[in-house]
Amino acid sequence: MATEEQYDKETIDSKLMIDHDYDGIKELDNPPPAWLMIIFYATIVWSVFYVFYYHIYYDDSDLPDDLKIYGEQVSDYNESVEEAIAKMPVSTFDETSIELLMDEASLTEGLTLYATKTCDVCHGASNIGPNLNDNHWINGITPEEVFKTIKYGIPEKGMTAFKTQMTDLQIHQVTSHILTTLKGAESTNTKGPEGEKHE
Numbered sequence: 001m002a003t004e005e006q007y008d009k010e011t012i013d014s015k016l017m018i019d020h021d022y023d024g025i026k027e028l029d030n031p032p033p034a035w036l037m038i039i040f041y042a043t044i045v046w047s048v049f050y051v052f053y054y055h056i057y058y059d060d061s062d063l064p065d066d067l068k069i070y071g072e073q074v075s076d077y078n079e080s081v082e083e084a085i086a087k088m089p090v091s092t093f094d095e096t097s098i099e100l101l102m103d104e105a106s107l108t109e110g111l112t113l114y115a116t117k118t119c120d121v122c123h124g125a126s127n128i129g130p131n132l133n134d135n136h137w138i139n140g141i142t143p144e145e146v147f148k149t150i151k152y153g154i155p156e157k158g159m160t161a162f163k164t165q166m167t168d169l170q171i172h173q174v175t176s177h178i179l180t181t182l183k184g185a186e187s188t189n190t191k192g193p194e195g196e197k198h199e
Ligand code: HEC
Pocket: 113, 114, 117, 118, 119, 120, 121, 122, 123, 128, 129, 130, 132, 136, 137, 138, 139, 140, 146, 149, 150, 154, 157, 158, 159, 160, 162, 174, 178, 194, 195
């Protein structure tokens, strides 16, 4: 049995043996399987199309130098971002005409936001900002004015702009909370009146 196998192997080897000899080292002509060669040649063909499409056909003249290497992928990415932005809901909130929210859920949400967005730290505990629970107001008391103060802030006077930290709806809720519950309540009013009196 063993001899037979050896005989076969030798026969095969002698058929595959390539006709050269480097210091006694010989080589068999033993090609890789067809499927592997097919994949190998396919990648070469593919690379020709790839180089043509991404590096020759694609116009990258308007891309910054450091992004040129990514070619087509950059504009694909930008397109996806534009599509995603287009799908985002557009805020239809009109800041110039605001009705206060009077329902329980909105006012509770406003109260929660007043604490979680640290409003109470400046407008209460530390007295950095004016108290919001009397009838004296510096920047007006209409819903539009209060909304604007919170959204855009008064940076030069130390009032943060909350437009990146809160949605329009949240600012609307907190505005409603301030004007329906806090204003005029005089409850924990530790800081004296500031601004004009509004009843
Ligand atoms: C870093 C401290 C600080 C934080 C935090 C802060 N405020 Fe203020 N806020 C101020 C200061 C200071 C003023 C006074 C601005 C001025 O003098 O015009 C002010 C003014 C206001 C006014 C106008 C008051 C008036 O008399 O006209 C409102 C309304 C107000 N803040 C609401 C809020 C709300 C709501 C939050 C939380 C979402 C908040 N603030 C968070 C410091 C702060």
